[in-house]
Every structure is written in C-alpha cells, then in structure tokens.
Amino acid sequence: MTEAKQRTRERISRRQVDKFAERRAQLADSALRTLAELGYARTSLREIAQNSEFSHGVLHYYFADKVDLLTHCVRQFEEACVTRYDEIVARANDADELAREFAGAMAGTLDADAQMHRLWYDLRNQSLFEESFRADVLEIDRRREEMITHVVVRYAELLDRPVGLSTSVAYAMFDGLFQQMLLWHLAGDERATATLTAEVPALLRRVVVQPQPADY
Amino acid sequence: MTEAKQRTRERISRRQVDKFAERRAQLADSALRTLAELGYARTSLREIAQNSEFSHGVLHYYFADKVDLLTHCVRQFEEACVTRYDEIVARANDADELAREFAGAMAGTLDADAQMHRLWYDLRNQSLFEESFRADVLEIDRRREEMITHVVVRYAELLDRPVGLSTSVAYAMFDGLFQQMLLWHLAGDERATATLTAEVPALLRRVVVQPQPADY
DNA sequence: GAATTTTCTAGACAGTTGTCAAGAAAATAC
DNA sequence: GTATTTTCTTGACAACTGTCTAGAAAATTC
CATH class of the missing domain: 1.10.357.10 (Tetracycline Repressor, domain 2)
Known part of the structure; x- marks a missing residue:
C-alpha cells in the first residue's frame, strides 16, 4: 500500500x-x-x-x-549548433572524398542554417561581455573544435601524414573561414558558398601537408 | 564689404x-x-x-x-580598430623578422586592446542582424583584410615565393586565430598570448609555402 | 463528480529606454 | 553692454523591459 x-x-x-x-x-x-x-x-x-x-x-x-x-x-x-560530421568521417574512403564531403556539408549548413550560425557567433560574443553563459559557450566551442579535429585527424590518417598543427589552431582557422563566409553570405554575396566549397579542401591540405623545412 | x-x-x-x-x-x-x-x-x-x-x-x-x-x-x-602593421612591414629585413614582429604586434594588441577587439567582433556581429551598420562594417573588414594582405604579401616576397591562398582566405584564417585567442584571453587563459605569438609565424609559413602536389 | 493540484493568463509594478521640448547658460555678434 | 545665436540641462512623454501576483482554466486525484 x-x-x-x-x-x-x-x-x-x-x-x-x-x-x-x-x-x-x-x-x-x-x-x-x-x-x-x-x-x-x-x-x-x-x-x-x-x-x-x-x-x-x-x-x-x-x-x-x-x-x-x-x-x-x-x-x-548545443545540439543544433555543433554540426556533426561523424557520418562523413566514417563513410569517406579516401582523403579527397572526405575533403569534398566535408566542404559540401559546411557549405550546405552555411546556406541552410545561416540564422542559427549567426546566433551562435552572437552568443559566443555575448560571453565576452557577460559571465553567465561563458562556461556553456566555451563547452560548445570545445565540442565544435572536437568535430573539426575528427575530420582533420581522419584526413591526415587517410593521407598517412601527421597533422601539422595543434587542433585548437586548426579549429580557429576553419571557424574563421566559416565565419567570414557567413558574413559574405548574409551580406548577399553569392560567392560565399562556392568559396567555402573550394577553400575547405585547400585548407585541409594546408593543415596536414607540412611545409618543407629546407626552404626557410 | x-x-x-x-x-x-x-x-x-x-x-x-x-x-x-x-x-x-x-x-x-x-x-x-x-x-x-x-x-x-x-x-x-x-x-x-x-x-x-x-x-x-x-x-x-x-x-x-x-x-x-x-x-x-x-x-x-575604424582608425582604432584597424591595427596598422605598415611600419613592421617596412622595417623587416627578412621573412623571419617580419613573422616575429608581426606575431609580437598581434599578441601585444590582444593584451592591450582586448576590450576594443571584442567590441569590433560585437559590432561586426550586430551587422548580421541589422542593416544599418553593415556597409561600414564591411568596409572596416576590407581594411583589416588589406592590412593582413600587406603582411602576407611582403612575407612571401621576402621568401621569394608566391602566396598560396586568396587574400580573403588568408585574412579569414588570421582573424579566426586572433578571435579564438581573444576568447581564451578574456576567459582568463594566460596561454592565449603565447599561443598567438607562436602560431602566427607558423600560419604565415603555411600560407606561403605550398604543399607538394605529388603527394595527393 | 467534487477536491486538489498544476498550468496558464492578464494585468499591474517599478525601472529603463529613446525621444523630445522648454528654457537656462554660455558664447558670439553687433 | 545689449541682442542674438549656439550650446547644454532638466524634466517630461510614451513605449518597453523584467518581474511578480491574483486568479482563471485545465488537468489530475480520489
């Protein structure tokens, strides 16, 4: 009872x-x-x-x-904001394919979820002025870095080469590129999507392939 | 009269x-x-x-x-926000010196003008939601890109190598790195300045030195 | 189906916001 | 030195903000 x-x-x-x-x-x-x-x-x-x-x-x-x-x-x-590329990472058979798929996914979410992404950058910036969200924002940023790291590490693996950068810096570069293209996109520049699609593979190569130490 | x-x-x-x-x-x-x-x-x-x-x-x-x-x-x-590196570009005798001076200047302004920089990112973000500042913000962004381009081009010149990236992308990468380090800095992470000092020269090398096309 | 609890609405509150206007104070003109 | 214009202060305004409360409406319990 x-x-x-x-x-x-x-x-x-x-x-x-x-x-x-x-x-x-x-x-x-x-x-x-x-x-x-x-x-x-x-x-x-x-x-x-x-x-x-x-x-x-x-x-x-x-x-x-x-x-x-x-x-x-x-x-x-967080769930909405941290775009997951796990499937792409898992499915890709070679480095080129991974690069293409990754670039396509980023360009896709740039087009489809532009509002959401600008909100993310807005909230992340708020956390620079206000303590209250800072911890959660940093946590999300960590997750985003993790996602990028997955892709980069797998790409390097497929090329059988080491990653030539710290993961934080690699993330900062991809995020910087994405943010700039978001700026273009929301300002009405239609080249944003194409530029992102083209530059993400180039950036991937640059992150993994090391410069020749003999030359400088 | x-x-x-x-x-x-x-x-x-x-x-x-x-x-x-x-x-x-x-x-x-x-x-x-x-x-x-x-x-x-x-x-x-x-x-x-x-x-x-x-x-x-x-x-x-x-x-x-x-x-x-x-x-x-x-x-x-704009005057306050667009950090000028012209002097450094003019003074540097070789690529290494330019890289070191440039990295030092960026790290310096990260420490000294953190408030101003977070305001810049705040305003740039506002322009994603509001039409009114957008034109002026884009103009400032263009000036910032120009400044970075000066450095990158000069660096490539000193190495007698071509710049391996579009200037927009190069700017996006440096800006992304700087923004991330600003995030660290304002969150109390003291490694931000040192990381920026170390990674900016590395990034410069990566922007200029081209990956070997034979490998992928 | 009555009693009780949960859920929601509507309105009031004190404080803040951008805006404006009347007039004081200061500078300038003659 | 008086008249006129420029500059600045003060207080008011309507609209909006986050917050709270009293009670209606709905759901749940027995």
Whole structure:
C-alpha cells in the first residue's frame, strides 16, 4: 500500500518532471527562434512568448528569470549548433572524398542554417561581455573544435601524414573561414558558398601537408 | 564689404562646423568607451552620457537619433580598430623578422586592446542582424583584410615565393586565430598570448609555402 | 463528480529606454 | 553692454523591459 502509493507518486512525479522539462525545452526553442531572428540585443521575453503559443507569464512559471531561460537556451542550443560530421568521417574512403564531403556539408549548413550560425557567433560574443553563459559557450566551442579535429585527424590518417598543427589552431582557422563566409553570405554575396566549397579542401591540405623545412 | 562679411561668415561657419564635428567625435568616443565596456546590447544613451561630461540631452543635439550616433561610432571606430602593421612591414629585413614582429604586434594588441577587439567582433556581429551598420562594417573588414594582405604579401616576397591562398582566405584564417585567442584571453587563459605569438609565424609559413602536389 | 493540484493568463509594478521640448547658460555678434 | 545665436540641462512623454501576483482554466486525484 505505502509502497504502491510511493511508486505511483514517483511515476507521477517523473511524468510531471518530464512534462515540465518538455515545456521548458519547447519554450527554449521559441526563445532560440526569436534570438536567431532578432539577435541577442533585441530579444525580449514578450517577443519570445509571442513566438510561442503561450503568454509572457508562463516564462516565469518555467524559468526563474531571464538569465535562467537564456542559459537553458545556450545548453539546448548545443545540439543544433555543433554540426556533426561523424557520418562523413566514417563513410569517406579516401582523403579527397572526405575533403569534398566535408566542404559540401559546411557549405550546405552555411546556406541552410545561416540564422542559427549567426546566433551562435552572437552568443559566443555575448560571453565576452557577460559571465553567465561563458562556461556553456566555451563547452560548445570545445565540442565544435572536437568535430573539426575528427575530420582533420581522419584526413591526415587517410593521407598517412601527421597533422601539422595543434587542433585548437586548426579549429580557429576553419571557424574563421566559416565565419567570414557567413558574413559574405548574409551580406548577399553569392560567392560565399562556392568559396567555402573550394577553400575547405585547400585548407585541409594546408593543415596536414607540412611545409618543407629546407626552404626557410 | 559684402565680400568681407561673407568671408567672415564662412570662416565662422567653418569654425562652427569644426567645433560641431569635434564635439560629435568627442561624444562618439564616449560612446565607444561605453560600448567596449558593456557591449552593444547593454549600452544606452544615458549610460553613454554618464561616460562623458555632458547630460543625456546633448546626444540629441549632436545626433539625430541613436542609429545616427552608432553609425558615426562605427565610422570613427575604424582608425582604432584597424591595427596598422605598415611600419613592421617596412622595417623587416627578412621573412623571419617580419613573422616575429608581426606575431609580437598581434599578441601585444590582444593584451592591450582586448576590450576594443571584442567590441569590433560585437559590432561586426550586430551587422548580421541589422542593416544599418553593415556597409561600414564591411568596409572596416576590407581594411583589416588589406592590412593582413600587406603582411602576407611582403612575407612571401621576402621568401621569394608566391602566396598560396586568396587574400580573403588568408585574412579569414588570421582573424579566426586572433578571435579564438581573444576568447581564451578574456576567459582568463594566460596561454592565449603565447599561443598567438607562436602560431602566427607558423600560419604565415603555411600560407606561403605550398604543399607538394605529388603527394595527393 | 467534487477536491486538489498544476498550468496558464492578464494585468499591474517599478525601472529603463529613446525621444523630445522648454528654457537656462554660455558664447558670439553687433 | 545689449541682442542674438549656439550650446547644454532638466524634466517630461510614451513605449518597453523584467518581474511578480491574483486568479482563471485545465488537468489530475480520489
């Protein structure tokens, strides 16, 4: 009896927790859509609520305050933001194919998810001014670096050559290139996608193939 | 008489214009200091005025509205933001020296002007969400690319080798590296400066020295 | 189906924002 | 030295912000 009750209660409680967490996720999703559209500076709680099916009051039922909501957003954002190239890495039979597929995937997400990517850079930049997201942002950045590292290491493997750079620097270079192409893309320059497609394989070669030490 | 009067008037008018422009510059400077400290999202007109020696009303005497002020800020920001390496380029006698001096200068400004640099990235990002600054931001970005190009081209010259990359891509890579190191630096990672100092020459080599085509 | 709990709405609050206007203060003109 | 123009301050305004509360609506429990 007591046992049964307790089990029931636990089940209910878990279901409630799940529903609670589900709604939090749903609201965080609305918040992310708003952020991607307006940017961090212009996103308000009421605007977020209008992008959901609820009124602005709910936000304070599911989140303690704005920082709580935004922190949750950043955490939830990771899945969407860290583009996974694992499949490409696993499938590629040779270095050239890997390079082509990787470049194509980056160019694809540049086109398809431009809003999301600009939000990422916006949030990462916010973390330079505000402490609150910094830890989560750095964690996401680490994951992104990890993904790039996977590709680079596998590419080097397929060429049977060592990676000639620290993974952090390799990531910084690919990220810099991607960010610049995002800038082009959102400024209306149609060459962005093509440039990215062309330059990513070139960059891969440059990261792996070492310069000849005899020449300098 | 009429002539003299007119000349006087012109002189006065020009002086007034100068004073007017001077005060605008002064206020824009206060605005930039505020922006560098708080970031775009948290900078208000009253906060800017408090960082100046005037009250908040003046801002609307010298600027039509907030966008006018911020646009002026971005334009004025260029001088501060585009770090010049011309002297280093002119002075360097060989490639190694150029690489070392360039890396040192970048590391120096990373340490000394971190706030200014994070503001630059903040403003550049804002331009992804808002039309108003975009043109000016792109212009500054072009100048920055130009500066990097100077260094890279000169470096290649000193080695008597061609630059193996488009200048845009080279800029994107150096900027990506710098931005990542800024992220580290502002997150309290002391290795940022040293890493930048070490990796910039390595990157220079990689940009100039071409991979051997026989190997892939 | 009544009682209770969970979920959500609507509105109020205090503070902040960009903007503007009336007039004080200062500089300049005559 | 007075008149006029330029410069700056002060306070007000409407709109918006994050936050909180009272209570309606819905779901759940027994």
